[in-house]
Amino acid sequence: MKGAMTLSRVLAAVFGGYLFTYAFTAALARLLPMAPGDAMIVATLASFLIYALAILWAFACKSLWRMWGGLALALPLALVGFWPQLMRGPA
Amino acid sequence: MKPQTLTQSMSWLHTWSGLVFGWLLFAIFLTGTLAVFDKEIDTWMRPEVPAHQVSQVEAAQRALAYLEAHHAGASAWNIGLPTERSPGLSVSAGEQRRGGGVQLDPRSGERLDVRETAGGGFFFRFHFTLDLPRDIGIWVVGLAAMVMLVLLISGIIIHKKIFKEFFTFRPAKGQRSWLDAHNAAGVLVLPFHLMIAYTGLVIFYLIYMPAAVDAMFDGNREAAFGRGGHGGGEQHQRQGGRGDQVAVASAELTDLAPVLAEATRVLGPISGLSIQNPGRANARIEARPVLGNRIELTKGMSMQFDGVTGRVLRMPNEGRPAQLTQKVMAGLHFAQFGGYPMRWLYFICGLVSSGMIATGLVLFTVKRRRRPDAEGATAAWLYRVAEPVNVAVVAGLTLACVGMFWANRLLPVDLAQRGGWEVRVFFAIWALSLGHACLRPTLAAWREQLGLAALLCLALPLASFLTLEEPWAEPGRCLLELTALACGLLLVWTIRKVRPRGEEAATGRPSRKLAEVN
Numbered sequence: 001m002k003g004a005m006t007l008s009r010v011l012a013a014v015f016g017g018y019l020f021t022y023a024f025t026a027a028l029a030r031l032l033p034m035a036p037g038d039a040m041i042v043a044t045l046a047s048f049l050i051y052a053l054a055i056l057w058a059f060a061c062k063s064l065w066r067m068w069g070g071l072a073l074a075l076p077l078a079l080v081g082f083w084p085q086l087m088r089g090p091a
Numbered sequence: 092m093k094p095q096t097l098t099q100s101m102s103w104l105h106t107w108s109g110l111v112f113g114w115l116l117f118a119i120f121l122t123g124t125l126a127v128f129d130k131e132i133d134t135w136m137r138p139e140v141p142a143h144q145v146s147q148v149e150a151a152q153r154a155l156a157y158l159e160a161h162h163a164g165a166s167a168w169n170i171g172l173p174t175e176r177s178p179g180l181s182v183s184a185g186e187q188r189r190g191g192g193v194q195l196d197p198r199s200g201e202r203l204d205v206r207e208t209a210g211g212g213f214f215f216r217f218h219f220t221l222d223l224p225r226d227i228g229i230w231v232v233g234l235a236a237m238v239m240l241v242l243l244i245s246g247i248i249i250h251k252k253i254f255k256e257f258f259t260f261r262p263a264k265g266q267r268s269w270l271d272a273h274n275a276a277g278v279l280v281l282p283f284h285l286m287i288a289y290t291g292l293v294i295f296y297l298i299y300m301p302a303a304v305d306a307m308f309d310g311n312r313e314a315a316f317g318r319g320g321h322g323g324g325e326q327h328q329r330q331g332g333r334g335d336q337v338a339v340a341s342a343e344l345t346d347l348a349p350v351l352a353e354a355t356r357v358l359g360p361i362s363g364l365s366i367q368n369p370g371r372a373n374a375r376i377e378a379r380p381v382l383g384n385r386i387e388l389t390k391g392m393s394m395q396f397d398g399v400t401g402r403v404l405r406m407p408n409e410g411r412p413a414q415l416t417q418k419v420m421a422g423l424h425f426a427q428f429g430g431y432p433m434r435w436l437y438f439i440c441g442l443v444s445s446g447m448i449a450t451g452l453v454l455f456t457v458k459r460r461r462r463p464d465a466e467g468a469t470a471a472w473l474y475r476v477a478e479p480v481n482v483a484v485v486a487g488l489t490l491a492c493v494g495m496f497w498a499n500r501l502l503p504v505d506l507a508q509r510g511g512w513e514v515r516v517f518f519a520i521w522a523l524s525l526g527h528a529c530l531r532p533t534l535a536a537w538r539e540q541l542g543l544a545a546l547l548c549l550a551l552p553l554a555s556f557l558t559l560e561e562p563w564a565e566p567g568r569c570l571l572e573l574t575a576l577a578c579g580l581l582l583v584w585t586i587r588k589v590r591p592r593g594e595e596a597a598t599g600r601p602s603r604k605l606a607e608v609n
Contacts, residue, residue, distance in 0.1 A: 052240040
């Protein structure tokens, strides 16, 4: 049981953390007031620090609920990042 | 993992990801440290290339004479010029830009028979691909770099009183000393660790995190960098190369001396030239700078001249500020700037980092020798495995690296695919070291493998002396062997620290029993 809890935390940190970072980077690139090419670079450069912090968050959280709550912020971030694609609908 | 305080959970994370990725990280850091001097290792591993005082212009003219005599009809010529870091002159014909070329004697322009070798390039490639298929390797190493960042930040959280601990070194106290050494090495070059892990990720940043490209440019990287970006230049070149060979009138190639002088004025020292359509009216000369005339990584930067008139056709691209930021970060990782003082600084910092990882790995097992089953059956099994794997990764890899230098001197010079055999020797030594570590008691395995590595380092000049006629004609080769001597002494000092004494003697005995169980 303890092993399963640990495993779920590791998976949440690695994959949940990556998804969160992916969404965060997309949203940040869209929101930065710069030329798209520059915003892309700046947001991507920031992403590695965000991923590291997301992993630490997944292990620092007292409860699994809080951990998933934090990582679930990826959804609204992804909405911001991919808004134009979503509006266009499936091609 | 039980719910705990922040320090405890960070400590757990630090310990376990440190063990699982520490082995990988040590291999990446040690080979990366060697890769700082990749060109110098290349020079040492190609002892047939003579020392000389030939200028780049003279060398280029000799290369041209050779190419005109042997590859008059080729669509393109490539010349690798001698530089501060490597005395070799190489030429090739056709579209290939590097590798597979012919080495020339810069003094006479005649073909040299240089032994085939994996060279310093092997350590460089291993550093970022682990000798796996390139894409897989890049992802594995990227994951390790990410874990390194996490390890560093969690380490800072664990050791809040970082500077107080830094000044409390307790030597010759067994486990305590390993911990103190680990912390001291960690703190001493903390900025270097953070910089090197982060900038390592920045090099392939869009491969690891394509989110922004996906969101802003539908995943199209060429569009992201505009027309002047990565893809555009190459396409342009290929068109130039395909230009009908028959239709274009022949024309004399311009004098290379003013072209080289102008290219050097704009780009700094030049590493090579490629000439498209040599001998024709549409000839183009492209000059590439030596990496590291500035901190910004100048990979792929070049300047183009008209091959007949010598006029400048294209100046090097100046990047936008954001792009420059990325290139400066990548450049910080590559350590091509600042010349030899900077290279030595990176080498020493790299050694300290490797030492920090090694002490961390050792600490993990030293700590658990007394009560290996305190954290459950799986954990106990891991501790038993960890001891021999530690020896094989830390001492065995060191041994394999020195062994490769020896293989370069001892393998028959005309062996087919000699470079591949050097790599095979490297991996064979590494595999043998794991077998040896499993069979011998842990402490003995440490001492024997480190001892052999030290011996091979100290005796490296002998390998050159016995197999070469003029082993130290080129001063760079002599310097490399002096560095090997210093590393050998460092290893001897390390062996003196790895012995049962005081507290360690008490914990050493159970560990030997553990090893026998294996």
